Structures are given as structure tokens and as C-alpha cells.
Amino acid sequence: MAFEYEKYLRMDKIPHLWCPGCGIGIVLKAMLRSVENVGWDKNDISFVSGIGCTSRAPGYIDCNTLHTTHGRALSFATGVKLAKPDKNLVVFSGDGDATAIGGNHFIHACRRNIDMTLVVVNNNVYGMTGGQHSPTTPIGYKTNTTIYGNIDPTFDICLLAKAAGASYVARATVNKGRVLEKYITKGFQNKGFSVIVATANCHTQFGRKNKMSDPISSRKWIESREIPLEKARTMKAAELKDKVITGEFTTDEAETTFWENYNSPVHEYTEAYAKIIEKVQEK
Amino acid sequence: MSDKINIPEHYERWDADVKVGKNDDKVAIGYWRDGCKGCGICVDLCPKKIWELIEAKDKWNGQVVRMTDASKCIKCMLCEIHCPDFCLKIY
Numbered sequence A: 001m002a003f004e005y006e007k008y009l010r011m012d013k014i015p016h017l018w019c020p021g022c023g024i025g026i027v028l029k030a031m032l033r034s035v036e037n038v039g040w041d042k043n044d045i046s047f048v049s050g051i052g053c054t055s056r057a058p059g060y061i062d063c064n065t066l067h068t069t070h071g072r073a074l075s076f077a078t079g080v081k082l083a084k085p086d087k088n089l090v091v092f093s094g095d096g097d098a099t100a101i102g103g104n105h106f107i108h109a110c111r112r113n114i115d116m117t118l119v120v121v122n123n124n125v126y127g128m129t130g131g132q133h134s135p136t137t138p139i140g141y142k143t144n145t146t147i148y149g150n151i152d153p154t155f156d157i158c159l160l161a162k163a164a165g166a167s168y169v170a171r172a173t174v175n176k177g178r179v180l181e182k183y184i185t186k187g188f189q190n191k192g193f194s195v196i197v198a199t200a201n202c203h204t205q206f207g208r209k210n211k212m213s214d215p216i217s218s219r220k221w222i223e224s225r226e227i228p229l230e231k232a233r234t235m236k237a238a239e240l241k242d243k244v245i246t247g248e249f250t251t252d253e254a255e256t257t258f259w260e261n262y263n264s265p266v267h268e269y270t271e272a273y274a275k276i277i278e279k280v281q282e283k
Numbered sequence B: 001m002s003d004k005i006n007i008p009e010h011y012e013r014w015d016a017d018v019k020v021g022k023n024d025d026k027v028a029i030g031y032w033r034d035g036c037k038g039c040g041i042c043v044d045l046c047p048k049k050i051w052e053l054i055e056a057k058d059k060w061n062g063q064v065v066r067m068t069d070a071s072k073c074i075k076c077m078l079c080e081i082h083c084p085d086f087c088l089k090i091y
């Protein structure tokens, strides 16, 4: 049966500003269904964000909302939670918001294991500001600030969250809205800091630079990189290069060596930089 | 399946008798054209390929969708769950 999103939306603000086919809307819908799943009254929700395309989400939702400063959503949310511990805190961040400018707030929120749910919409780029690379832009991909291909190794947000102490960590893609809903619901139910990473498309900024400028081809790119955790466990580290592992990361104790293999350094930075100089000078 | 169909007046609507698995069922499909951005995700995801992109000169990116044959719908909800713009309702 159809879900009545209108109940939670500020309908005078819809249609939202996101590009046609942007993944953020799909994540927001999964979040609203999760609210219904756990039965929260919308007056008991504080929905907080920083700055970015993702961070526009609270503007569309009819509950207590805070649109704060870039990277600092978790700090404001921590303040709200400490002042009003009975409120249910939900935070939406982009990959830049959560892991670049807000990276320190992020690990410390994990470390504190403060009871709130962070949904990171990871579209591998700074969408809002014109497509600069972010800490999750995969190696080799082009953005406005990595025009010869990115050489910065990526953060795996789930591993980072888990290592820093978040008590529920999961990842799903915007191709699987029902799975996103399941994980966000479990995040809401977890008493502690929950991180759900939604792997999403920004075809407008990231796709455009990498020969997938429409939503469908960007979504298919995401699909082609997805490996469920159970399957990933049976694969070699080399086969997992450039892949996105989806599933729940905190429900059982994963083998440490497995994660070390998966997350080992890709290259030494100065060598990679030298190679890029070489490549550019050849032109 | 549901006795309460809540499709607003301003939605386009298609009703049909359908089969869900082996069972007879009914479907009511609602579509909000004003909200639709013609992204094509519903067209791509529908296993029955019954959403179709059509030209729309009044739209920013020149296209919207239409339902071609509601009687083939299997009520999988894939289109509704993944429309980023709150435009689809399947009852």
C-alpha cells in the first residue's frame, strides 16, 4: 500500500530543489518510512543537518528542524540531545559535511556513542558547490578539482565509524530503498550512535565528469560496484578494489585480518603525486 | 488489498484488475505530473516496463512519464519506493 509521505512533508516546499533523479529524495523517503516503523511522533523528532545538497533535507520535513553550519550538524545535534534527551535525533550529512570539514565531529560523535542516528548520503563529491572531490571520491575518478584523476585514497565511512566506536553501522545504496529503510529503522532502534551510509548518485556533478551524466547510468555504476558483505568475505582484497561493500557492519565481529586486507593503504602519496606530474608534463 | 485508496484529485489515476502472483487483485496507480521531473527511474525499474517517458514541453528537462498498461502491474512497489520526487502512489 502506498505510503502517505504528505503527513511528514512541508508540502508548500515540494517539489524539492534536488536535480531530477538525485538519490537524496530516495534516502529521505526511506527515513520517513523508518519514522513510521518505529512510531515516533513528529513533535518528538529533531532533524538536524549541516550544509550541502543532502543537508537541505530537513527543510522539507514537518518536525523540529535545524539547518546549521557546514560540518557541524553533529555538534548542534549533540547540544540538542544533551538539552532535550527525550527527543529523537536524526542527522543528515553529505560525504563532505560528515567526513571532510566535519570529520573530527564525526569520529568524536562515534566515540561518544551518543544516542542519535546519522544518515550520510555518500555521493562521492561536493554536490552543492560545483563538484569538488571529497574524502570518498574513488581513486582515478575525475572531479572539478581532480581533473587528471583523483589520487587521494578514500575513507570507508563505515569502517571509520565502526573503528571510532559507533554502535550500529550499515550501508545500502539508493538502488535498494527497502534495505535503506530496514537499516535506518534499526539505527533508530539502537540506543547509541548509529551511522547509516546511503551510497547515492550525483550524476550532475560527479557523473558528468565520469561519463555518466544521467541518473540511470550513475545508478547502474553504483549497482555495478556493490558487493554484499557476506559475498565480500569470500573474495580476495584485490577483487574488492573500487567496490562498495553493503550490509550491517556491527551485527557480528568481523575478522580483523579481513578488514585490514580490505582497507590497506593503496599507495604512498608522494609517489602517486610524482606520477601525476609525470602524466601532466607528457601532454 | 487495501480498502482505503488515498489518491488526491490532482493526481492522474489508472485503475485495473491485476494478478499479484497467482491471486486476483486490483490496483490504483496515482501520478502527480506537476511534481514529476521526468528522471526516468520508474521507467528503468519497473519489471513490467509499463511506465513510458513522453515529451513535455512545459517541463524543465522536457519529459514526464505515463502509464501504458496498468493491468500488467504486479504491485512490486519498486517505482513508488524509488521515485525521488514523491510523485507515485500504488494502492
Ligand SMILES: Cc1ncc(C[n+]2csc(CCOP(=O)(O)OP(=O)(O)O)c2C)c(N)n1
Residues within 6 Å of the ligand: A051, A052, A053, A054, A055, A070, A093, A094, A095, A096, A097, A098, A101, A121, A123, A125, A126, A127, A128, A129, A134, A202
Ligand atoms: C565553513 C564552510 N566551508 C565551505 C562551505 C562551502 N560548502 C558548501 S556545501 C559544501 C560541500 C558539500 O558536499 P557534501 O557535504 O558532500 O554534500 P552534497 O552537496 O554532496 O550533498 C561546501 C564545501 C560552507 N558552506 N561553509
Ligand code: SF4
Residues within 6 Å of the ligand: A017, A018, A019, A021, A022, A023, A024, A053, A054, A123, A127, A128, A201, A202, A203, A204, A205
Ligand atoms: S547536484 Fe548532485 S547531489 Fe545536488 S541535487 Fe543535483 S544530483 Fe543531487
Ligand code: SF4
Residues within 6 Å of the ligand: B045, B046, B047, B048, B049, B050, B051, B072, B073, B074, B075, B076, B077, B078, B079, B080, B090
Ligand atoms: S508497482 Fe511495480 S509493476 Fe507496478 S508500475 Fe510500479 S514498478 Fe511497475
Ligand code: SF4
Residues within 6 Å of the ligand: A021, B035, B036, B037, B038, B039, B040, B041, B042, B043, B064, B065, B082, B083, B084, B085, B086, B087, B088
Ligand atoms: S521516478 Fe518519479 S520523478 Fe522520476 S520520472 Fe518517475 S514519476 Fe517522474
Ligand SMILES: [Mg+2]
Residues within 6 Å of the ligand: A094, A095, A096, A121, A122, A123, A124, A125, A126, A127, A134
Ligand atoms: Mg556529497
